[in-house]
């Protein structure tokens with residue numbers, strides 16, 4: 001296929017390359033050698049993969065001294081992914097015109113195609129964006145809201161999204177209704193549904209073809225462990241013509257993917273690093289990773305609820321990679337009022353006195369810990385948390401507080 005030059009002004013070729021069937025598509029040659037993911041030394045004598053401390057040391061930058069139980073907040077990037085991102089940054093600056101005007105688009109197409117394959121959708125239905133917030137803003141700001149339209153959110157909708165919806169309503173006269181979440185969730189015939197799957201990629205099997213959503217957003221920089229600044233937006237083909245990126249630039253009018261691929265001069269290294277992050281997931285396999293996470297979640301919640309004599313606020317099968325566990329009675333007794341500041345006190349004590357990074361939440365007069373589970377965690381992390389909580393309550397008792 002004859003190729004035109006690429007670049008911010010020639011982004012229309014992006015559409016063509018994304019549309020090519022696999023047998024007609026030839027990936028571009030990466031101009032340096034990429035880290036390769038080797039599994040052999042991560043298998044035990046039975047050939048099963050070893051997760052936990054070994055993986056933490058080898059594949060993450062996470063400090064060994066910190067018991068890191070808050071992957072859900074800002075993720076934690078894979079080292080080889082960061083290496084790839086850095087290599088792209090260095091390469092780009094060696095000849096910025098060559099990189100931005102001639103080379104970057106085919107490489108972005110390549111990672112987009114791989115990502116689309118991973119989540120089982122057509123490459124032309126997926127746009128890489130820097131974070132879930134950008135994707136959600138793009139969709140909501142593209143719709144032609146008129147006074148009286150209803151935007152339905154849930155009590156558990158992410159805070160920043162609630163603010164965005166309120167902002168749109170104040171500008172347009174649309175009405176925001178908030179519903180208590182109820183399962184199963186079903187879209188009404190006439191309603192468009194935007195799924196905020198910010199935590200989904202990497203924590204559950206994502207199959208967009210069978211899900212067939214109107215709009216779907218997921219971060220890559222959370223459970224998928226890519227460098228920060230990588231997410232994707234899926235838009236159903238028949239709705240793509242009306243969705244504009246939150247920032248409009250050269251691609252305007254050249255098609256859905258071309259519009260999103262260039263939103264002003266940017267650092268694309270987090271997108272390009274997806275190549276290595278996908279290599280990692282393919283090598284370890286999503287099912288082996290999830291099996292480890294879900295088993296560790298069962299074991300961790302079991303350890304904590306037994307040690308603290310408490311319970312989970314919802315059935316275990318409702319938790320994927322994060323769970324809330326109620327704190328022991330003795331911790332509640334330390335506070336006259338069980339509120340945000342009580343939660344903050346416990347969280348800070350865990351951080352400062354025990355090097356445990358984990359969020360504490362206060363909900364309806366009860367305190368809960370929100371544990372995250374990923375492949376860099378192991379059961380001893382949660383045992384440490386369990387013991388620390390007991391120590392905190394005993395110390396307070398001892399001090400007569």
Ligand SMILES: Cc1ncc(COP(=O)(O)O)c(C=O)c1O
Pocket residue numbers: 072073131132133134158196198199219
């Ligand atoms: C449910 C949900 N939606 C959206 C976001 C926003 O993600 P980002 O800050 O990467 O845009 C988050 C971040 O934690 C989230 O948990």
